[in-house]
Amino acid sequence: MAVLPDPATSRAVLIGTSSYAHLEQIPAVANNLSALAGALCAPGSWGLAPEHCTIIEDPSTAVEVLEAVRTAAEEATDTLLVYFAGHGLVEPRRGELFLGLTGSIQHRSYTGLPYGTLRDVVLDGRAGRQVMLLDCCFSGRVLGFMSAASAEAVIDQVEIEGTYLLASVPDTSFALAPPGEPHTAFTGELLRLLREGVPGGPELLDLDTVYAQVYAALRAKGRPLPQKRDRNTAGGLALARNAAWAPPGFGPAPPPYDHEPTPLPPYDHEPPPPTPYDHEPPPPPTPLPAVPPMPTWSPMALPSPAPLPSPGGAARGRRRAVTYGLAGALFVALVAAGVPLAMSWMKDSSTDDSGQHPSKSKSSGKPKPGPTSGNNAAAKGSVVNLSTKRGGTLKFISKDDADYWDPQRTYYGYVWNFSRYYARQLVTYAPKPGKDGTELVPDLAEKVAKVTNGGKTYTYTLRKGITWEDGSPITAEDIKYGIERVWAQDEISGGPIFLQQALDPDLTYKGPYKDKLGLKAIETRGDRTIVFKLPKANGDFERMLATPSGSPVKKEKDTKDKYTDRPFSSGPYKFGPYHPDKSLELVRNTKWNPSSDPIRTALPNRITVAVNNNDQARAEALFSGDYDLDLGSSGLTEPALTKAKGSSDLNARLDNPYTQTLLFAALPRSVKPLENVHCRKAVLYAADRENMQTASGGVLSGDIAPHMLPPTITGSDSSYDPYETLKKPGKPNATKAEAELKACGKPNGFTTTIAVRNNRPAEVAVAESLQSSLRKVGIETEIDQIDGSQYAVTMGSPATVKKKGYGIVIYRWGPDFPTGQSFLQPLADSRFIQSTANANVAELDDPTIDHLFDTAIAEQDPEKAGSDYAQINRRISDSAAYLPILFQKSVLWRGSRLTNVYTSEPWQGAYDYVSLGVSG
Numbered sequence: 001m002a003v004l005p006d007p008a009t010s011r012a013v014l015i016g017t018s019s020y021a022h023l024e025q026i027p028a029v030a031n032n033l034s035a036l037a038g039a040l041c042a043p044g045s046w047g048l049a050p051e052h053c054t055i056i057e058d059p060s061t062a063v064e065v066l067e068a069v070r071t072a073a074e075e076a077t078d079t080l081l082v083y084f085a086g087h088g089l090v091e092p093r094r095g096e097l098f099l100g101l102t103g104s105i106q107h108r109s110y111t112g113l114p115y116g117t118l119r120d121v122v123l124d125g126r127a128g129r130q131v132m133l134l135d136c137c138f139s140g141r142v143l144g145f146m147s148a149a150s151a152e153a154v155i156d157q158v159e160i161e162g163t164y165l166l167a168s169v170p171d172t173s174f175a176l177a178p179p180g181e182p183h184t185a186f187t188g189e190l191l192r193l194l195r196e197g198v199p200g201g202p203e204l205l206d207l208d209t210v211y212a213q214v215y216a217a218l219r220a221k222g223r224p225l226p227q228k229r230d231r232n233t234a235g236g237l238a239l240a241r242n243a244a245w246a247p248p249g250f251g252p253a254p255p256p257y258d259h260e261p262t263p264l265p266p267y268d269h270e271p272p273p274p275t276p277y278d279h280e281p282p283p284p285p286t287p288l289p290a291v292p293p294m295p296t297w298s299p300m301a302l303p304s305p306a307p308l309p310s311p312g313g314a315a316r317g318r319r320r321a322v323t324y325g326l327a328g329a330l331f332v333a334l335v336a337a338g339v340p341l342a343m344s345w346m347k348d349s350s351t352d353d354s355g356q357h358p359s360k361s362k363s364s365g366k367p368k369p370g371p372t373s374g375n376n377a378a379a380k381g382s383v384v385n386l387s388t389k390r391g392g393t394l395k396f397i398s399k400d401d402a403d404y405w406d407p408q409r410t411y412y413g414y415v416w417n418f419s420r421y422y423a424r425q426l427v428t429y430a431p432k433p434g435k436d437g438t439e440l441v442p443d444l445a446e447k448v449a450k451v452t453n454g455g456k457t458y459t460y461t462l463r464k465g466i467t468w469e470d471g472s473p474i475t476a477e478d479i480k481y482g483i484e485r486v487w488a489q490d491e492i493s494g495g496p497i498f499l500q501q502a503l504d505p506d507l508t509y510k511g512p513y514k515d516k517l518g519l520k521a522i523e524t525r526g527d528r529t530i531v532f533k534l535p536k537a538n539g540d541f542e543r544m545l546a547t548p549s550g551s552p553v554k555k556e557k558d559t560k561d562k563y564t565d566r567p568f569s570s571g572p573y574k575f576g577p578y579h580p581d582k583s584l585e586l587v588r589n590t591k592w593n594p595s596s597d598p599i600r601t602a603l604p605n606r607i608t609v610a611v612n613n614n615d616q617a618r619a620e621a622l623f624s625g626d627y628d629l630d631l632g633s634s635g636l637t638e639p640a641l642t643k644a645k646g647s648s649d650l651n652a653r654l655d656n657p658y659t660q661t662l663l664f665a666a667l668p669r670s671v672k673p674l675e676n677v678h679c680r681k682a683v684l685y686a687a688d689r690e691n692m693q694t695a696s697g698g699v700l701s702g703d704i705a706p707h708m709l710p711p712t713i714t715g716s717d718s719s720y721d722p723y724e725t726l727k728k729p730g731k732p733n734a735t736k737a738e739a740e741l742k743a744c745g746k747p748n749g750f751t752t753t754i755a756v757r758n759n760r761p762a763e764v765a766v767a768e769s770l771q772s773s774l775r776k777v778g779i780e781t782e783i784d785q786i787d788g789s790q791y792a793v794t795m796g797s798p799a800t801v802k803k804k805g806y807g808i809v810i811y812r813w814g815p816d817f818p819t820g821q822s823f824l825q826p827l828a829d830s831r832f833i834q835s836t837a838n839a840n841v842a843e844l845d846d847p848t849i850d851h852l853f854d855t856a857i858a859e860q861d862p863e864k865a866g867s868d869y870a871q872i873n874r875r876i877s878d879s880a881a882y883l884p885i886l887f888q889k890s891v892l893w894r895g896s897r898l899t900n901v902y903t904s905e906p907w908q909g910a911y912d913y914v915s916l917g918v919s920g
Contacts, residue, residue, distance in 0.1 A: 073125025749778020820869030
């Protein structure tokens with residue numbers, strides 16, 4: 001039975017450090033302190049007397065904190081609660097946690113408050129029960145790294161009898177607390193729970209209930225997830241009264257109360273995460289019955305949010321975010337560390353041009369004629385520095401470590417590309433430049449799938465001679481097991497879940513760790529035959545299998561959440577030394593059989609990755625020849641780009657490929673007067689796309705987009721120009737805009753609000769340019785710059801969009817795989833309009849479009865499916881639900897030693913890593 005501590009004989013000490021002399025500021029911490037104090041002292045919550053709740057803000061010394069805690073520990077006889085928020089420092093050799101003070105210094109843990117000392121002071125008190133909440137970074141990118149073993153050591157420090165531990169053990173370097181957000185992620189959800197309560201929940205919010213509710217809320221937002229460890233009956237202690245509780249028999253029945261976290265709903269749509277772009281995974285939408293599977297935010301899709309470096313799911317020019325983790329002790333310890341939700345591939349403010357539209361001709365299997373050296377040569381469909389020379393070390397440098405090296409968990413676009421060195425799939429993309437690289441070819445399989453049963457059954461026969469790094473054969477069961485790991489989101493979260501949606505849309509399978517019988521939708525027949533049985537035909541299923549999620553994993557080598565530190569190789573390279581957030585080395589896998597692998601040339605002897613988050617230092621290291629390539633393909637900073645363009649040698653190695661992403665504005669039909677198609681068309685005709693292109697960074701940032709389907713997606717028509725965008729070119733048509741205003745009953749114009757992320761200067765500049773051009777025809781707008789970390793959440797709520805009057809929403813989007821299903825369906829299928837995590841921000845509702853999606857997805861012929869997507873694209877244009885702005889490009893730079901260099905569309909315009917060699 002839950003017990004609420006006696007407020008008269010209990011005490012709370014709330015400690016927070018938001019200002020630092022040597023570390024990054026965390027302004028949200030100050031808000032945490034005041035809000036949490038208010039929640040604990042509220043009469044309807046816990047009712048703690050204000051004089052019994054001590055706040056210590058920005059402590060400079062350990063003594064200042066320890067004396068206040070000791071006083072409270074001596075006064076409390078019922079419960080003592082101690083809360084800390086701020087940076088944390090970890091002593092890497094022993095894994096000891098130190099809490100950040102105002103004068104704490106990076107990599108000098110002794111400048112913080114030793115957690116062990118604080119713990120001892122609490123334990124020495126008279127309180128019968130102790131609660132400690134630590135919301136602090138202990139594995140942040142800025143502060144160094146903590147290995148899995150070190151993280152476990154920290155957790156072990158807090159396990160004593162009578163404790164209730166909530167922990168998300170970090171296996172990456174940081175959790176996110178983006179600037180501008182009112183509270184840090186965990187504390188924000190805790191405060192919301194205390195403030196709003198749980199409808200239908202218990203009268204008292206005990207720790208088990210707090211865990212279940214906060215877990216579900218954080219998961220829905222794609223944030224670090226707490227885990228729990230129970231000792232004795234600690235979970236029965238209540239933190240507060242349930243604000244939403246009603247006595248039985250009064251009022252309407254409350255909504256169902258889920259005490260345990262519910263299973264992941266289909267498709268997390270923001271990101272990415274990881275997105276040129278912000279791939280911060282958005283909150284997952286609620287499940288919809290009888291709806292076709294929806295692609296997740298890709299590592300490239302950049303709808304609205306954070307780092308993952310991918311082209312689609314995120315944008316590369318990523319905003320720095322304060323990192324934090326939660327570690328805890330005693331009664332309640334909250335340890336959270338996680339991954340950046342989004343990264344960006346492409347620099348937002350590039351300036352110069354030279355890209356060309358990708359060729360649509362069929363591949364001959366040979367490099368196309370074209371320049372084989374010089375500026376933009378690698379993006380023009382040819383191979384730069386063609387060579388078969390073996391040997392040497394290929395040296396990457398990266399702004400960040402991977403989200404995960406585990407193929408089933410990664411959602412970073414560059415890791416999808418890089419992981420092919422050590423992870424193979426049944427099928428993959430052809431190692432060819434440009435458009436030709438989108439062709440699916442056999443990898444572990446002898447041939448592409450034999451598709452039967454109306455497109456619902458896919459059968460593969462594995463090649464002979466495919467081996468693991470220990471020389472044992474790769475079997476059909478290994479491939480099945482690897483894919484089954486995607487279902488184990490409770491133990492190895494992360495990565496896309498579209499294979500779940502395609503094979504098991506009702507999520508009846510619980511993953512290989514809990515269900516030993518296996519996924520029924522995948523059958524193995526001997527070691528070399530594997531069969532996939534889909535409940536509905538899906539012509540893009542093989543493209544889903546071509547992602548890292550389709551990689552085999554040898555069951556005996558699966559270390560679950562630690563697999564990311566040392567994946568077992570099925571490719572030509574295997575893991576050598578790995579130091580998280582510092583460096584990685586791949587060495588040759590001597591058991592790899594070259595004759596079994598038609599994709600990977602495996603030219604270098606070694607492949608190294610060095611992590612350096614200093615943009616200037618990274619650029620200088622590349623230009624000096626110390627490294628060959630930026631792993632994240634994040635583009636050069638403005639100073640570095642200026643330097644490269646000013647040098648004939650450096651400029652000759654710049655490339656400007658398409659990224660498959662689209663910058664656009666959604667015109668939500670729920671916001672008056674945009675419910676009228678003529679008012680929407682007035683916006684499209686009045687927009688000056690040429691000026692918006694300039695604001696975004698010029699022609700290097702992308703081509704003016706006349707419609708919604710990028711040129712890299714089958715079904716796109718370069719001649720289709722519904723609003724005379726190319727005819728002008730890019731300039732507004734004031735006459736037609738004014739005629740549309742008259743047709744919608746607003747001859748003098750109207751007012752609305754433009755929503756844009758505040759952490760993307762180029763997008764803000766685009767919004768300002770649009771504002772200026774609309775004013776010329778009488779459409780007056782305000783610009784609301786929304787915190788980038790909350791953009792996906794805000795724009796993903798139709799109710800919020802309508803309430804705020806966001807008639808124009810600046811967005812960025814890209815696909816997980818290069819088809820109309822992955823790109824267009826989330827934006828235009830009415831069955832994917834969600835109350836949260838809604839990607840169809842325009843709320844486009846057209847039954848004909850929905851039917852065309854069903855037809856296109858079931859179609860096995862890509863060209864026929866492309867014809868359907870072309871029709872969908874035209875109906876989207878007719879609806880004027882979206883204002884297309886730019887088919888985006890990135891700016892890449894290649895080192896002089898690189899051979900076999902070309903950009904590849906499946907990897908969002910990045911270089912095809914597995915074909916690279918070095919000349920020296």
